[in-house]
Amino acid sequence: MTETAIEFVDVVKRYGSVTAVDRISFSIRRGELVTFLGPSGCGKTTSLRLIAGLELPSEGTVRIAGQDVSTRAAAERNVGMVFQSYALFPHMTVIDNVAYGPTIRGGDKKAAAERGMEILAMLGLEGLGKRLPSELSGGQQQRVAVARAIVQQPDVLLFDEPLSNVDAKLRRRVREEIRDLQRRFNLTAVYVTHDQEEALAVSDRIVVMNQGRIAQIGTPRELYNSPSSRFVADFIGDANLIEGQFEGTSFVAGDLALTLPGGPGNGPATISVRPEQIALAAAPQGSATVTNAIYLGSRYEYLVETAYGPLLVSAPITSAPLASGDRVDVEIRPDGFTLLES
Known part of the structure; x- marks a missing residue:
């Protein structure tokens, strides 16, 4: 049986009187890339933040690698995150950015830098370790952000709208790179986007959300060819x-x-x-x-x-x-x- 990497059981997240996530349950298998897809305000980013530990559930259970992490802060979870803005330190070189996580956690700085260089080479960024983020293109900065997350060997890698800052002409190539990396490293990845084509292109499965609830879960082909509701049919494709x-x-x-x-x-x-x-x-x-x-x-x-x-x-x-x-x-x-x- 395939090991479950992430599991939500009846998870609710409220902000005062507003329910952002309304009693959702799902599981993600190890090595799977699952995308949360939906319109603005549907609860997809909140769900990602609940996995990351940036938000804690009001009700329900969140499990990562079989452990209940519902009350654990982000620093207590082995989760890597690629932010929408990349969140690279502008005053630090590329390799210092990549090695920052293991170093700040008390790891050997030299070993972290060596591992970071290996991953940069795998991502086609060999020889760029001494540059500053401002000296890189948007696509290169995005790959540095991915390298920084991968070097920590996370149980789960989270992508929050990772292509929103990438030029439209580069978007297809970068999403293919993300998918290739996820497969090459056998990463469990959760991806958030509002772009239907992007979701269809990168995902093993898609969780379609609407008004804080799950409208349908399925493979890209299942959702496109066999939508279960008017909302899913109208939201995914024409x-x-x-x-x-x-x-x-x-x-x-x-x-x-x-x-x-x-x-x-x-x-x-x-x-x-x-x-x-x-x-x-x-x-x-x-x-x-x-x-x-x-x-x-x-x-x-x-x-x-x-x-x-x-x-x-x-x-x-x-x-x-x-x-x-x-x-x-x-x-x-x-x-x-x-x-x-x-």
Whole structure:
């Protein structure tokens, strides 16, 4: 059985009358990278701070490496953290920044510096140990912050919006570096972001949060292809939410009819359909109309008006693209929709 690295059991965090985290429970396996994802104020950063010991729970239990750390301060937990601002000491060299943690805890300064140099080399920062943080690029500073956390050999490595200060063009490369490092060192990592694409790219699993509660936990593929609620479907990627009625095993909305064996029976229902799960075919007598056609280089996006509401459709590049005003037939792939919880 895989060892559990982090566990929350009925954790609540209140600030006065405000409940920031509302009785959440989850576990993270050793060597796993899990991302907390959600809009501002959803409780994701508070959850990270509860792991770090920067906040203590109002109720419930936090365990790290099997030990109850609910009442332990940050200094009493073997946790490394990469802050949003990197929090590097500007007056200290790169290697002094990296070796700071082990040294301040009473470790041998020379051994800490040697270990720091090894990790800097692994991160592609060999030869930069004597520079000041101000002499590095944003991406290099981010890697120094990671090195400083790794050198302490933490049970858990925490990332608080680590790419918010990285140039947009570097963001893809830096997130790939973080993922590679996490795998190479077999780190248990918790990552906080509000960026859905970033979360999908780096995570083993994602914890989607909303209003202090967990909306859904799953792999990136599970959350994208099988969202459990309107919130998750709408928050992760683009989704068409279609409201209709179930009649036996058929979902009906306007002139749309889809079969779902083992459906919920008769009554109102909502399905989620991703834009790439819809096919359009030009048809002079088609039941739908293209209202906007957008060229995005690698694909087209179409806005289509139907009898059951507007749809966003993603389509591959073709030699005969559709244009605004074209009549079309709409086909939703048989396995291309998800029934959402009421």
